Amino acid sequence: MTVERKKTITKDILNGALLDSFKKLNPWVMIKNPVMFVVEIGTVITLLLSIAPELFGSTNVGRGYNIAVFLILLFTLLFANFAEALAEGRGKAQADSLRKTKSDTKARLVQKDGTYKEVSSTSLRKGDIVRIEIGEIIPSDGEIIEGLASIDESAITGESAPVIKEAGGDFSSVTGGTRVASDYIVVKIMTDPGESFLDRMIALVEGAKRQKTPNEIALTTLLAVLTLIFLIVIMTMVPMAQYLNVKLEISTLIALLVCLIPTTIGGLLSAIGIAGMDRVTQFNVLAMSGKAVEAAGDIDTMILDKTGTITFGNRMASEFIPVSGTQAKEMTFVALQASVKDETPEGRSIVELANKLGESWQAANYIGSEVVEFSAETRMSGLDLEGGTKVRKGAVDAIRKYVEALGGKIPHDLETISNRIAKAGGTPLAVAMGDRIYGVIYLKDTVKPGLKERFAELRAMGIKTVMCTGDNPLTAATIALEAGVDEFIAEAKPEDKIAAIKKEQQEGKLVAMTGDGTNDAPALAQADVGLAMNSGTMAAKEAANMIDLDSDPTKLLSVISIGKQLLITRGALTTFSIANDIAKYFAIIPAMFILAMPQLQALNIMNLASPESAILSALIFNAIIIPLLIPIAMRGVKYRAMSADRLLSRNILIYGIGGVIVPFIGIKVIDMVLHGLNIV
Numbered sequence: 032m033t034v035e036r037k038k039t040i041t042k043d044i045l046n047g048a049l050l051d052s053f054k055k056l057n058p059w060v061m062i063k064n065p066v067m068f069v070v071e072i073g074t075v076i077t078l079l080l081s082i083a084p085e086l087f088g089s090t091n092v093g094r095g096y097n098i099a100v101f102l103i104l105l106f107t108l109l110f111a112n113f114a115e116a117l118a119e120g121r122g123k124a125q126a127d128s129l130r131k132t133k134s135d136t137k138a139r140l141v142q143k144d145g146t147y148k149e150v151s152s153t154s155l156r157k158g159d160i161v162r163i164e165i166g167e168i169i170p171s172d173g174e175i176i177e178g179l180a181s182i183d184e185s186a187i188t189g190e191s192a193p194v195i196k197e198a199g200g201d202f203s204s205v206t207g208g209t210r211v212a213s214d215y216i217v218v219k220i221m222t223d224p225g226e227s228f229l230d231r232m233i234a235l236v237e238g239a240k241r242q243k244t245p246n247e248i249a250l251t252t253l254l255a256v257l258t259l260i261f262l263i264v265i266m267t268m269v270p271m272a273q274y275l276n277v278k279l280e281i282s283t284l285i286a287l288l289v290c291l292i293p294t295t296i297g298g299l300l301s302a303i304g305i306a307g308m309d310r311v312t313q314f315n316v317l318a319m320s321g322k323a324v325e326a327a328g329d330i331d332t333m334i335l336d337k338t339g340t341i342t343f344g345n346r347m348a349s350e351f352i353p354v355s356g357t358q359a360k361e362m363t364f365v366a367l368q369a370s371v372k373d374e375t376p377e378g379r380s381i382v383e384l385a386n387k388l389g390e391s392w393q394a395a396n397y398i399g400s401e402v403v404e405f406s407a408e409t410r411m412s413g414l415d416l417e418g419g420t421k422v423r424k425g426a427v428d429a430i431r432k433y434v435e436a437l438g439g440k441i442p443h444d445l446e447t448i449s450n451r452i453a454k455a456g457g458t459p460l461a462v463a464m465g466d467r468i469y470g471v472i473y474l475k476d477t478v479k480p481g482l483k484e485r486f487a488e489l490r491a492m493g494i495k496t497v498m499c500t501g502d503n504p505l506t507a508a509t510i511a512l513e514a515g516v517d518e519f520i521a522e523a524k525p526e527d528k529i530a531a532i533k534k535e536q537q538e539g540k541l542v543a544m545t546g547d548g549t550n551d552a553p554a555l556a557q558a559d560v561g562l563a564m565n566s567g568t569m570a571a572k573e574a575a576n577m578i579d580l581d582s583d584p585t586k587l588l589s590v591i592s593i594g595k596q597l598l599i600t601r602g603a604l605t606t607f608s609i610a611n612d613i614a615k616y617f618a619i620i621p622a623m624f625i626l627a628m629p630q631l632q633a634l635n636i637m638n639l640a641s642p643e644s645a646i647l648s649a650l651i652f653n654a655i656i657i658p659l660l661i662p663i664a665m666r667g668v669k670y671r672a673m674s675a676d677r678l679l680s681r682n683i684l685i686y687g688i689g690g691v692i693v694p695f696i697g698i699k700v701i702d703m704v705l706h707g708l709n710i711v
């Protein structure tokens with residue numbers, strides 16, 4: 032079952048948006064948008080005046096005029112609602128198809144006595160153990176505790192190629208709703224009902240929990256203040272007009288107010304934000320908040336984990352190299368002993384290579400032994416044998432310190448061997464039994480293709496890339512060069528990754544971090560933008576504020592562009608909207624006062640047909656500019672890689688000057704049409 036990714040606006044989305052435009056007229060919904068709420072109050076008043084023109088006293092205008100103002104205002108509201116509904120539409124459609132994926136499945140619960148019991152997937156809780164066979168849907172999120180299988184994740188990622196998942200290491204998490212395509216797995220459930228990844232994804236794409244970002248709140252406040260100022264301006268016009276003996280009609284005052292308050296940006300603001308989030312989703316990235324997307328637009332530094340992020344992360348043992356004085360067979364056997372109980376992919380690949388070289392082990396010989404699991408802190412793993420012998424393997428410097436502490440000697444060629452591996456971009460793991468070092472394991476990994484070009488693009492945007500790895504400095508340097516990052520930090524423990532981020536943040540920089548491992552989780556949480564690879568562990572995905580479903584670290588580049596585009600679009604349309612409103616001033620004010628003060632004729636540069644036509648034309652223009660700008664709000668203003676200052680002045684020029692000129696032309700054209708059709 033694949034989710035159809037909605038690239039375009041379909042007829043269904045359009046129809047849904049049309050219906051929603053009316054539903055959103057609900058004042059309780061509208062009040063969240065102060066500008067449009069004021070328009071709604073005006074709409075209600077003009078509706079009343081359309082029914083009873085004399086409701087608020089004697090009047091010189093006819094019912095027809097009031098109805099015209101009412102209808103234009105109603106459409107202004109509907110257009111703004113439509114923009115928002117349309118922006119929400121694609122996410123809602125996607126949420127619907129994800130919901131189908133979530134349909135109730137049966138799960139095979141493993142009971143305490145080892146027998147199976149069939150239960151509904153919705154009854155599974157944290158800690159339950161389930162077994163999933165080939166062809167079956169994984170009932171909920173969890174970690175594989177036994178087995179290795181290829182998983183079809185297309186239901187969530189849209190990517191049809193299955194991915195390999197296995198117990199231990201950074202590739203052990205599975206997502207509910209995906210399908211086991213080969214073999215079987217035993218999974219420990221990690222989420223309670225309703226809190227799964229799919230549940231969160233549905234809520235996210237649907238925008239159910241969408242919160243205004245701090246930037247949006249600030250802008251909304253500014254727009255509300257502007258609205259209040261214009262409201263006061265309009266109200267002071269009433270006594271002024273009385274003094275001049277001009278009769279100001281209520282519907283005209285409302286029309287003037289609506290023309291002056293920033294309805295264009297007020298109507299498009301939330302659509303711009305939703306569309307920005309949606310664009311991120313179209314890139315197969317799940318952003319937990321709009322704030323994260325906006326922060327991405329301002330990133331200065333990007334920190335990346337090496338294994339699994341810059342490289343594919345399937346570090347495989349390719350060679351056992353004994354130090355001088357040690358037999359190859361001996362080295363292979365010690366490497367095997369150090370790894371028999373190591374459930375990480377690295378550990379298993381060592382066992383495989385040793386088997387291939389003819390070494391095998393008997394489980395019976397290891398009954399009393401104790402496993403020393405790998406940790407990012409110690410950078411070692413191994414086994415304490417029954418007789419007290421300790422077998423270890425790990426990062427070369429860690430093993431060296433370990434052996435030195437035991438009083439052992441360091442083989443003279445250890446460094447040469449490990450340096451050769453490191454210079455080739457591989458990870459050397461030293462192997463020791465007791466206080467003796469036997470040799471080095473060569474772990475190979477591959478750098479993901481195309482990184483260099485994308486990091487160069489980041490550099491052009493002024494963003495620094497730093498690779499942060501637990502590996503040794505030589506390997507790090509080789510991979511850093513191959514991937515084209517600006518800087519690297521080697522032998523980094525989890526706290527060093529956080530420290531690197533904090534240091535940048537203290538310099539006032541916004542930091543993005545991408546990673547996949549449990550050891551990356553704290554750093555992902557500390558960063559302003561934390562992008563977790565979907566291939567990574569549950570802990571990483573929970574700590575991050577974005578998840579890349581394709582596990583491509585350079586995806587952040589696209590997210591950065593979208594973030595910048597979002598900020599630019601909002602700025603450009605705000606500029607346009609306010610410039611527009613100023614221009615409308617010159618169309619309406621003369622119209623209102625010309626009768627009383629002929630000298631104002633000088634202001635009537637537009638030479639409109641009649642005062643009524645001027646007001647209605649301005650109001651119509653004010654309404655239709657909203658749907659005309661929907662494409663820009665949805666698509667975003669094109670982002671070009673140039674400095675922020677140049678971009679800003681360029682946009683102020685285009686959207687500021689454009690914003691002043693366009694209404695003059697638009698209003699004049701509408702006035703001519705209305706006049707030509709003999710409507711006014």
Ligand SMILES: Nc1ncnc2c1ncn2[C@@H]1O[C@H](COP(=O)(O)OP(=O)(O)OP(=O)(O)O)[C@@H](O)[C@H]1O
Pocket residue numbers: 335336337338339373375377378405406407410411412424425426427458459460499500501502503523524548550
């Ligand atoms: N199974 C293992 N047993 C022993 N040592 C290991 C094992 N796996 C990795 N190491 C060693 O520990 C180091 C740190 O590994 P880890 O996977 O924590 O790196 P990391 O901090 O995630 O950095 P990155 O993912 O960027 O390489 C590795 O460079 C390697 O030398």
Ligand SMILES: [K+]
Pocket residue numbers: 289290291292293294295612653
């Ligand atoms: K306006």
Ligand SMILES: [Mg+2]
Pocket residue numbers: 201336337338339547548
């Ligand atoms: Mg890692």
